[in-house]
Amino acid sequence: MLSDEIIQKVKETAPLLAEQGVKITDIFYEKLFFNHPELKNIFNMANQAQGEQSKALAESVFMYASHIDQLEYLTPMVKRIAHKHASLNILPEHYPIVGKYLLEAIKEYLGLEENDSLLEAWALAYDALASIFISVEEEIYAENENKLGGWRGFKPFLIDQVVDEAEGVKSFYLLPEDKQMVSFKAGQYVGVKTKPANDDYDEIRQYSLSNAPGDDFYRITVKAENRNAVPAGVVSNYLHSAKVGDAVWLQPPTGNFVLKDSFRSKVFIAGGVGITPVLSMLLNELRYFDSEKITFIQCCRDKKHHIMEKELRTLQENYGFKYNVSYESDDGGDHRGYLTKDVLKKWLPNDEADVYFCGPKTFMSEVNRLCQELGYEEDQLHYEVFGPTTKLS
Numbered sequence: 001m002l003s004d005e006i007i008q009k010v011k012e013t014a015p016l017l018a019e020q021g022v023k024i025t026d027i028f029y030e031k032l033f034f035n036h037p038e039l040k041n042i043f044n045m046a047n048q049a050q051g052e053q054s055k056a057l058a059e060s061v062f063m064y065a066s067h068i069d070q071l072e073y074l075t076p077m078v079k080r081i082a083h084k085h086a087s088l089n090i091l092p093e094h095y096p097i098v099g100k101y102l103l104e105a106i107k108e109y110l111g112l113e114e115n116d117s118l119l120e121a122w123a124l125a126y127d128a129l130a131s132i133f134i135s136v137e138e139e140i141y142a143e144n145e146n147k148l149g150g151w152r153g154f155k156p157f158l159i160d161q162v163v164d165e166a167e168g169v170k171s172f173y174l175l176p177e178d179k180q181m182v183s184f185k186a187g188q189y190v191g192v193k194t195k196p197a198n199d200d201y202d203e204i205r206q207y208s209l210s211n212a213p214g215d216d217f218y219r220i221t222v223k224a225e226n227r228n229a230v231p232a233g234v235v236s237n238y239l240h241s242a243k244v245g246d247a248v249w250l251q252p253p254t255g256n257f258v259l260k261d262s263f264r265s266k267v268f269i270a271g272g273v274g275i276t277p278v279l280s281m282l283l284n285e286l287r288y289f290d291s292e293k294i295t296f297i298q299c300c301r302d303k304k305h306h307i308m309e310k311e312l313r314t315l316q317e318n319y320g321f322k323y324n325v326s327y328e329s330d331d332g333g334d335h336r337g338y339l340t341k342d343v344l345k346k347w348l349p350n351d352e353a354d355v356y357f358c359g360p361k362t363f364m365s366e367v368n369r370l371c372q373e374l375g376y377e378e379d380q381l382h383y384e385v386f387g388p389t390t391k392l393s
Contacts, residue, residue, distance in 0.1 A: 006121045010065050013065050014065040017058065017065050021059070023109060025061070027105035027108055029048060029053065078132060078133065081133070082133055085133065087190065087206050087255075088204055088251075092134045103119060144254075151180065151252060154250065155250065158246070159242055159246050160173045162242070162244060168224045169223045169307050171221045171308075172222065173218075186281040186284035187356075188257075189254065190252070190254075191254070192206070203235045205235040208276035222236050257384035264380070265352065266295070266353065267294075267355040268297070268356050269297045269355065269359075270296075270359060271299045272299070272300070272305070274357075274360065274363070278356050286315065292320065296312070298325050299359065300327055300328065302329050338366070340370075345374055353380065356383070358384045361385060368381055
């Protein structure tokens with residue numbers, strides 16, 4: 001239990017962290033990787049190069065400093081980060097290392113002495129937060145390990161089938177070498193570990209499972225990012241060059257972007273490859289929910305980039321749910337151009353539905369704004385941001 005004095009000292013740093021947090025976390029990561037290069041096997045170095053990881057960590061540290069006396073406010077953030085950590089196999093022994101260099105970064109940036117009371121306050125505050133994460137992450141690890149077919153850590157899966165889904169997008173059907181796999185919740189993801197050629201370190205990425213819970217395989221659907229882009233799409237291109245029989249290493253499924261218990265109508269809105277978690281949700285709901293209360297909206301660049309069109313058309317014919325397609329720059333869909341308030345008003349069933357959406361951040365930000373303008377409340381809007389930060393802006 002942190003004392004009132006410690007809490008007050010940490011809260012006093014919140015304004016500084018809001019303005020200068022990224023500068024502190026930049027120093028932190030530089031120190032961390034210089035002294036522990038082996039941690040590059042865990043961290044997404046492409047996000048490091050972009051500065052996204054520093055920004056995300058700064059946001060989290062600021063949130064903690066601001067609400068250290070209201071830990072219940074932090075529960076959603078802690079759960080989201082803990083699930084991501086579990087997909088990376090973050091272990092208790094990693095936390096003292098991170099704490100050491102975070103404190104050194106604060107000390108260096110603020111020009112503090114070794115025995116400064118602010119450093120001592122942050123050391124205690126960090127230990128308290130680390131204990132929370134270690135506890136939540138152990139619950140996730142133990143739950144997955146104790147499930148039927150469960151395991152802990154990474155284990156090998158073989159690529160059983162590769163299917164072209166659209167231009168630059170492939171699905172990979174994965175089977176465990178030991179024939180044991182756990183069930184998952186629709187919307188969850190797996191940590192996928194690879195070792196691309198000419199790469200000094202392992203590369204881990206998270207990919208949403210795009211198949212239905214209960215299948216005897218996992219399916220991930222991957223867009224090959226431009227090799228010359230920043231980030232460079234190291235893992236996506238590695239996977240696109242993989243063949244049937246090749247192995248990848250998977251963590252058990254994690255993630256808390258999952259269906260809520262509700263009898264409301266369901267709306268799923270997908271932008272590009274953001275279709276993956278919401279397609280899994282659709283497949284799950286078609287088994288258990290009234291298909292007449294389901295709406296699926298898919299936004300694509302054009303006909304060539306219409307991901308999983310054949311599968312979705314077949315599902316719509318068989319189950320009769322409402323399916324609308326928007327092509328940004330092509331004819332042949334139900335709408336041409338970007339989604340607008342008028343288009344959504346026409347397609348959405350009513351403002352009593354739960355809306356699940358995923359895609360590029362700008363796309364989701366716009367969907368979120370339009371839905372709120374149409375009368376949807378925040379607790380009806382559920383989304384997943386691919387990447388280290390949860391902010392839509």
